Amino acid sequence: MAYDIRKTQVSIEEIWHERGPRRAQPLLIGTALAVISNPHAGRYDPDLMPFQAGLRDLGRQLARTLCERLGGKHTIEAYGKGAIVGGDGELEHGAVWHEAGGAAIREVIAQAKAIVPAAKTVGAIGTRLMVPLGHIEAAYVRSHFGTAEMTIWDAPRRDEIVFGLVMATGGRTHARIGGLSVDQISVHDGQR
Known part of the structure; x- marks a missing residue:
């Protein structure tokens, strides 16, 4: 099934x-965000x-672009994904x-083993979605629990969906609440 991309956006924060x-x-x-027409709207x-x-190719495209902008896949330590569905759609349209x-983000970042945290919503133009971040190899690395804001000023229109991937080059800047540390990851099964 083809989809029509109206626009894309890549944004990088430096903390x-x-x-x-x-x-x-x-x-x-x-x-890295893409605004597409929703073929199931209404x-x-x-x-x-x-x-x-x-949508797998769109995922690969966004993942490759974002990895490149952040310095290459070897620099990525945390990730997440999100979707904002316009008002003529349903939440399940974002769940795809x-x-x-x-799958695309894990394919591009080959060492990624952990579940990719996600958020999705149905919203109006300019909706802001806070997408959770988690460590790419182990879900219990608390230092890498964070969020990234996903928003586009003129999207989604009622018959659109904004799909996004988020990545970070490390954990929170002053993380100090314990939990599994990056150097303690041992099994590489996405958990411990």
């Missing part, structure tokens, strides 16, 4: 400190699987991104 010691290099948090379709399968976006 130097959170009122504590200044980092030697900034933490980079990036979003009606109920029982089979969304072809739509989901058709779980497999399409998640």
